[in-house]
Amino acid sequence: MRPTLSDVAKMAGVSVATASRALSNPDLVADSTRRAVRDAAESCGYKVNLVARSLRIQRTNTLLVLQPCIDNAFYPALLRSIEETSLAYGYSVMVGFTDKSEKHREAYADLMSNGRVDGVIVIDGGAGVDGITGPKPEVPAVQVLDLVYGGAVPAVRVDDQQVADIAVSHLASLGHRRIAHISGPEQSIPAMERKRGFLAAMARLGLAVDDDLVKPGDNRRQGAAEAMKHFLSLPKPPTAVFAASDCMGCAAMDVCRDRGISVPGEISFVGADDTADGACAYPALTTVHVPHSAIGARAAEALIGLIRGQGGVPHDTVMPVELKLRASHAPSRTAVAA
Numbered sequence: 163m164r165p166t167l168s169d170v171a172k173m174a175g176v177s178v179a180t181a182s183r184a185l186s187n188p189d190l191v192a193d194s195t196r197r198a199v200r201d202a203a204e205s206c207g208y209k210v211n212l213v214a215r216s217l218r219i220q221r222t223n224t225l226l227v228l229q230p231c232i233d234n235a236f237y238p239a240l241l242r243s244i245e246e247t248s249l250a251y252g253y254s255v256m257v258g259f260t261d262k263s264e265k266h267r268e269a270y271a272d273l274m275s276n277g278r279v280d281g282v283i284v285i286d287g288g289a290g291v292d293g294i295t296g297p298k299p300e301v302p303a304v305q306v307l308d309l310v311y312g313g314a315v316p317a318v319r320v321d322d323q324q325v326a327d328i329a330v331s332h333l334a335s336l337g338h339r340r341i342a343h344i345s346g347p348e349q350s351i352p353a354m355e356r357k358r359g360f361l362a363a364m365a366r367l368g369l370a371v372d373d374d375l376v377k378p379g380d381n382r383r384q385g386a387a388e389a390m391k392h393f394l395s396l397p398k399p400p401t402a403v404f405a406a407s408d409c410m411g412c413a414a415m416d417v418c419r420d421r422g423i424s425v426p427g428e429i430s431f432v433g434a435d436d437t438a439d440g441a442c443a444y445p446a447l448t449t450v451h452v453p454h455s456a457i458g459a460r461a462a463e464a465l466i467g468l469i470r471g472q473g474g475v476p477h478d479t480v481m482p483v484e485l486k487l488r489a490s491h492a493p494s495r496t497a498v499a500a
Contacts, residue, residue: 165206173202186252224254225465226279228270230261230287234381235409235437236454237285240306243458244283251466253280260289267294274301281465286310288350302468304461308351316468318461318479322352325450326359326404327366328485329432332448333402334367337494338430341369342400344379344389344410353381356406356434375400379410386410390417401429401494408433408440411447415490419444426492436486445489453481 171181176195184191184199191199202208225248229237245255256279258270271294273279281301284291286308295303298314305317326343333341343360346353357376364371374396379386386405393399394417405411411433418425425431425445433440433449440447460479467475 165208167208169206170199170202170208173206174198188251221280221469222278223252224256224279225462226270226273226282227255227257227285228260228282228291229257229285230289231259234287235439236407236435239454240285240458243455244462247459247462248466251462253462253466260291260294261287270294274299277301281469283461283465284308284310284315286351288347288353290349302465304465304468306457306461310351313477316464316475316477316479318457318464318481320352320452320457320481320483322355323359323362325434325452325483326356326406327363328450328483329404329434330360330363330367332485333404333430333432333491334363334369336402336430336491338400338402339369339494340375340398340400341371341402341404342375342377342393343371344377344386344403344405344414346378346406346410347380348378350381353406360404379405379407379413381407381409383409383413386413387417390414394418394421394423399429402491403429403431405431405433408435408437408443408447408449411449411490412439412443415443415445415447426490428495430491430494432491440488443490448488448491449486451484451486453483457481 167181168178171178174181176199180191180195181199184196185203188196227241227244229241241257248255260267274282279301282299282303283306284303285306292310298311303315305311305315307319309317309319330341341364343357345357348354361371377389377392379389393403403414405414411431415425415431418429423429431447433447436449436451440449464475
């Protein structure tokens, strides 16, 4: 015989109503009660009937996550955290990749407009997701990192200008004066903010920047490699490079290694985001750490709070970033010969 909610309540020493609340709205009960009910449910093998609950409360208990792609090392930790947090609150997660055909994009719009998901987490990445949602999604929504909807939708993000400022300030503290920047795609709001932050930091530190020291890499290895080749072709190459992503920083270091240029002996690098790319590179890439897991958890919690009509959900959450020192930086030496 399948265990019932009454069995769970009896094992946990609480009322049936409290057991139900602990499983369906865990934020409404004390931590000790929530743990006792969940332990009891696991012990006796009780499973919540999600179909029946959905019909009763007119919810699907499903969240949609829209992100550009899967082949970017930035997204897995973020998505994993969103899923783990959502599951802990009783929600399953559906993922839609927006950097696909118009047919895919229309399908995701249909999910939202027809009430097949309770809410959406939007990670735009420059994919133009507002083209399928309009100025604001039709369901409760939280935007992550990219402020594609401006102030119309709650956001969990980092200060991307601060990301750049931390990187440039570190390189300048090592004596580097000729610092180059490999930027991300122009349609990406975080990439453009990092470029602005780079230029602002250089100006604040009294360091000159000419057009030849800022080149796009579009968050692609090939693009970053071409940018690095350009820097090395200059009569006076940079002694340091800030790449707007770890992926691009690693590709630029590969160009130097192929040409026999020592990193960091002759040229230093700092990336951004702290992804597996940089950690596994040789030398390991110094980077500005972005807390992917904490961002994902905070976004899921905020969205679930909106769905449940809870007050006090922050409209703009800016998560802290910090420099992670590895092996790709060193004090300035003479400029690298072309």
